[in-house]
Amino acid sequence: EPEVTQTPSHQVTQMGQEVILRCVPISNHLYFYWYRQILGQKVEFLVSFYNNEISEKSEIFDDQFSVERPDGSNFTLKIRSTKLEDSAMYFCASRITSGAQETQYFGPGTRLLVL
């Protein structure tokens, strides 16, 4: 069964450093997402991406964040200058809609720790 993959599984970085989180969505899906989950809290939407552009972003997704789909398969989330409060699990998801049925699948996540 096809699945969303993410690399790295864990990332430790110093405050102020740039990080790039990578995702390979399911190949025939058209909508891609980044969510994050701070330890012990709910899953929060960051950004959605469709047709090679951002379709919606949350208040969390400020100028420090950017997304790209550089080569038609990878989907990346960049944090330019990390802050302590960026420490969280970051989940990539992709979505397919077939008639009335919609399915949004999550990748295994990248655990980001900012020191």
Added chain:
Amino acid sequence: GQNIDQPTEMTATEGAIVQINCTYQTSGFNGLFWYQQHAGEAPTFLSYNVLDGLEEKGRFSSFLSRSKGYSYLLLKELQMKDSASYLCAVTDGNKLVFGAGTILRVKS
């Protein structure tokens, strides 16, 4: 805005049936998802409801009433491995808005 309410925790016995409720208020509802999440892992898709009624999938069923802003997830023949957090999420445009999740503890 959106507001999604689920019970924080529930405990049930192996082999029993448990119902996890979710109520929501949202301005742009397009459907409701249930996910299972084990500690430290990603949410795993369980069900999607967009029309009123019951959707059954093996031991798991999900119900939606759009007029009442209400859904439930029904788990039958509970197993120890069903101990996890169960997340209710509503679609709002393109994105999912998640509730805080219900931690289900299955005891033998």
